[in-house]
Amino acid sequence: MKLETRNFYCMFYDVIVIGAGLAGLMAAEAARGKGARVLILARGMGSLPLTSGCIDGLGYFPSSSPAPVPSPLTTLGQFGDFQPRHPYSKVGKERILSALDRFRDLTRSGAVPYAGRFDSNFLIPTALGTYHPTCLVPETMKNGVLSLPGRVLLLGFEGLKDFSAFLAAENLNLLQARGQIAPSFRAKTLANPGWGGKALNSLNLAEAIRPAGSAFTERRRETGTARGSRIPFLSPGLDRSAREAGDRNL
Amino acid sequence: MKTEVVVIGGGATGAGVFRDLALRGIDTILLEKKEFTSGTSGRNHGLLHSGGRYAVKDPDSGRECIRENLILRKIAAPCIEDTGGFFLSTPQDPPDYPDSFLKACEKIGIPAEEVPVADVLQKEPALSTQIMRAIQVPDGAIDPFRLIRANVEEGLQLGAKAFPHREVVSIQTEGGIIRGLRAKDSRTGEEFQVQCRFIVNAAGVWAGKIARMAGARLEVVFSKGSLIVLNQRLVNTVINRCRPPSNGDIFVPHGPALILGTTSLKTEEIEDPSASEEEVDLLLSEGEMLIPSAGVTRAIRAYAGVRPLIGARETEGDTRTISRDFLLLDHGAAVGVKGLFSIVGGKLTTYRLMAERTVDTICQEMGKHASCTTSEKPLPFPREYAFHDLVSRLNRISGSGSSSDILCECELVTRKEILDQVGKLSFSTLKEVQERTRAGMGPCQGGFCSPRLAALLAETGKIPPATSLAVLKKFLEERWKGTRPVLWGPQLKEEQLIQALYAELFNLDHL
Numbered sequence: 001m002k003l004e005t006r007n008f009y010c011m012f013y014d015v016i017v018i019g020a021g022l023a024g025l026m027a028a029e030a031a032r033g034k035g036a037r038v039l040i041l042a043r044g045m046g047s048l049p050l051t052s053g054c055i056d057g058l059g060y061f062p063s064s065s066p067a068p069v070p071s072p073l074t075t076l077g078q079f080g081d082f083q084p085r086h087p088y089s090k091v092g093k094e095r096i097l098s099a100l101d102r103f104r105d106l107t108r109s110g111a112v113p114y115a116g117r118f119d120s121n122f123l124i125p126t127a128l129g130t131y132h133p134t135c136l137v138p139e140t141m142k143n144g145v146l147s148l149p150g151r152v153l154l155l156g157f158e159g160l161k162d163f164s165a166f167l168a169a170e171n172l173n174l175l176q177a178r179g180q181i182a183p184s185f186r187a188k189t190l191a192n193p194g195w196g197g198k199a200l201n202s203l204n205l206a207e208a209i210r211p212a213g214s215a216f217t218e219r220r221r222e223t224g225t226a227r228g229s230r231i232p233f234l235s236p237g238l239d240r241s242a243r244e245a246g247d248r249n250l
Numbered sequence: 251m252k253t254e255v256v257v258i259g260g261g262a263t264g265a266g267v268f269r270d271l272a273l274r275g276i277d278t279i280l281l282e283k284k285e286f287t288s289g290t291s292g293r294n295h296g297l298l299h300s301g302g303r304y305a306v307k308d309p310d311s312g313r314e315c316i317r318e319n320l321i322l323r324k325i326a327a328p329c330i331e332d333t334g335g336f337f338l339s340t341p342q343d344p345p346d347y348p349d350s351f352l353k354a355c356e357k358i359g360i361p362a363e364e365v366p367v368a369d370v371l372q373k374e375p376a377l378s379t380q381i382m383r384a385i386q387v388p389d390g391a392i393d394p395f396r397l398i399r400a401n402v403e404e405g406l407q408l409g410a411k412a413f414p415h416r417e418v419v420s421i422q423t424e425g426g427i428i429r430g431l432r433a434k435d436s437r438t439g440e441e442f443q444v445q446c447r448f449i450v451n452a453a454g455v456w457a458g459k460i461a462r463m464a465g466a467r468l469e470v471v472f473s474k475g476s477l478i479v480l481n482q483r484l485v486n487t488v489i490n491r492c493r494p495p496s497n498g499d500i501f502v503p504h505g506p507a508l509i510l511g512t513t514s515l516k517t518e519e520i521e522d523p524s525a526s527e528e529e530v531d532l533l534l535s536e537g538e539m540l541i542p543s544a545g546v547t548r549a550i551r552a553y554a555g556v557r558p559l560i561g562a563r564e565t566e567g568d569t570r571t572i573s574r575d576f577l578l579l580d581h582g583a584a585v586g587v588k589g590l591f592s593i594v595g596g597k598l599t600t601y602r603l604m605a606e607r608t609v610d611t612i613c614q615e616m617g618k619h620a621s622c623t624t625s626e627k628p629l630p631f632p633r634e635y636a637f638h639d640l641v642s643r644l645n646r647i648s649g650s651g652s653s654s655d656i657l658c659e660c661e662l663v664t665r666k667e668i669l670d671q672v673g674k675l676s677f678s679t680l681k682e683v684q685e686r687t688r689a690g691m692g693p694c695q696g697g698f699c700s701p702r703l704a705a706l707l708a709e710t711g712k713i714p715p716a717t718s719l720a721v722l723k724k725f726l727e728e729r730w731k732g733t734r735p736v737l738w739g740p741q742l743k744e745e746q747l748i749q750a751l752y753a754e755l756f757n758l759d760h761l
Binding site: 068132160 | 708
């Protein structure tokens with residue numbers, strides 16, 4: 001059968017996934033892993049590029065609780081009692097764990113390794129200088145978690161309008177003063193070097209400061225699927241050693 | 251502090267009285283409990299009335315409106331858009347109303363002219379083809395924020411003093427004569443004393459409360475009016491329904507948006523009025539009679555203001571039958587509190603006249619001969635000011651600098667413009683930035699730019715240290731009040747994104 005030609009409407013697949021959110025993509029990948037021919041149909045990019053890039057497990061329970069859940073895994077049983085119809089309760093602990101393992105394997109093989117487990121929450125800083133509890137973070141971010149004490153320099157870039165190092169440091173220091181996070185912060189804004197006339201957003205910035213030949217960015221280039229995010233978040237490239245280097249140099 | 255006259259209330263009336271007093275060389279201080287224009291003056295249509303709306307039932311108000319309409323066009327031209335207006339009669343409206351309307355307009359001097367419906371439809375193709383008759387009147391759009399600021403600024407230039415965030419807590423009299431008052435800085439809680447001979451109570455919906463502080467009585471009826479902002483300028487002319495005033499019968503084009511209102515409900519909630527979902531439904535279903543696409547156009551916000559009306563409670567629910575005329579009450583003559591004058595009611599369009607009458611009375615009381623000049627003297631406006639027009643803004647912005655300079659993409663407001671506006675102020679607020687530049691007033695309602703604006707205010711020291719998150723949260727709460735009643739279709743989608751950003755990613759609900 002030679003039906004699968006370009007501009008021809010009739011195609012054959014074993015599985016068609018509708019929607020290119022994280023659930024759709026994972027389902028498609030699982031089916032592909034079992035040897036199925038898979039088609040993903042989606043209207044546009046979906047909202048996945050607008051997320052933080054971290055995988056949240058269970059941040060707060062009950063949801064009005066002021067303190068984040070230390071371990072989503074430990075809280076899961078209690079959560080299920082209150083939320084029997086939640087997807088977590090329906091699929092159960094074992095499947096959640098194996099799904100997260102699968103996600104980690106997949107991202108590792110895609111050269112974007114993730115750190116973290118379902119049994120503990122990281123507190124990561126946000127561009128606003130608040131924190132956000134999450135389970136899995138890209139490995140480049142794992143040294144930036146707010147449980148590690150120390151003095152941190154936040155670098156801002158003049159013209160990067162969705163991140164003010166000043167604002168973030170001010171707010172993070174408020175949280176530190178209240179004892180909610182360990183490190184203290186100060187801010188520095190680098191002058192705008194021009195960036196070759198490109199608009200300064202987090203994607204262009206990441207491209208500009210990436211180490212040459214980084215597997216991650218090369219892969220993004222090849223697949224051509226990476227898109228700039230309108231949602232600001234702290235540049236994942238700045239891990240602790242980079243901060244310390246920055247501290248020495250500034 | 252010591253002065254001749256304290257003006258209470260930083261809305262249109264108070265700001266107008268303040269300017270008039272200053273122009274006549276009378277020492278004065280203006281006190282506003284929140285921010286200027288934060289009450290009813292900033293929560294209306296922004297309509298420069300021709301007076302047509304009141305011509306039939308309330309000819310005195312109508313007459314004042316047309317007289318002041320013409321004066322404001324002279325003295326406040328930069329904050330007025332001369333859109334013109336139509337009164338349109340639909341098959342649902344009383345068929346004899348257009349004739350009584352024309353007659354009433356003629357009697358009180360409103361230039362109203364019947365025009366062919368076909369011509370109107372050609373000029374405004376979004377209008378309903380069901381329209382039976384059309385009458386043209388000199389309505390316009392007026393920006394109350396700029397208008398009031400210009401009044402305050404002229405007073406300041408003349409050496410008078412004006413303070414926002416100062417709430418009056420008590421008024422002192424001695425032998426039935428005003429001696430002074432105590433006010434509180436609502437941000438620091440610090441109290442201070444002002445000695446004065448006269449108090450002008452221009453507190454709007456709070457005027458009754460102020461009068462009571464001095465031992466005087468003033469009955470104010472509260473009438474809530476709700477409005478919706480549509481994200482498209484469907485018409486370029488003010489559109490009124492030609493019938494006795496009712497719900498949802500006025501559209502006013504404002505910059506890139508279109509404002510539909512109002513309702514009229516008796517209320518007791520004056521501190522924090524908001525539009526209800528029922529009112530939104532009512533406004534849209536009435537609005538569709540004039541502009542059929544109004545109901546499917548993206549609504550970006552709903553808001554409410556409370557009219558302080560004077561008069562007998564003629565009806566229980568609807569307060570529309572109470573006159574929209576104003577009242578100047580000399581409490582010295584009324585109950586024996588000498589030196590206290592209350593000026594209440596009226597319209598944004600008639601604020602200047604209200605101020606003139608008030609200051610005339612005070613001059614008489616003082617034995618001072620100084621005539622009013624506000625009907626001739628243009629208000630001071632920044633040189634470059636023009637009504638917000640996205641096309642010319644885009645032309646001006648494109649080619650100059652990068653997109654990084656645009657902090658509000660919806661309304662095309664640059665960082666430089668904001669700094670020009672707030673740079674000289676010793677402190678500022680997000681609301682002030684919005685009102686001065688329109689940043690945050692577009693489709694996302696500040697969802698994306700408010701953190702940038704908060705950062706800019708924090709970095710430039712315009713808000714106190716370590717308050718940026720609180721400032722932002724307050725803004726978002728206020729924003730939510732406006733977006734909540736209009737959440738459907740594209741606005742709902744956008745709201746879910748904003749919700750994900752602030753509640754989930756930034757985790758603001760827990761911090």
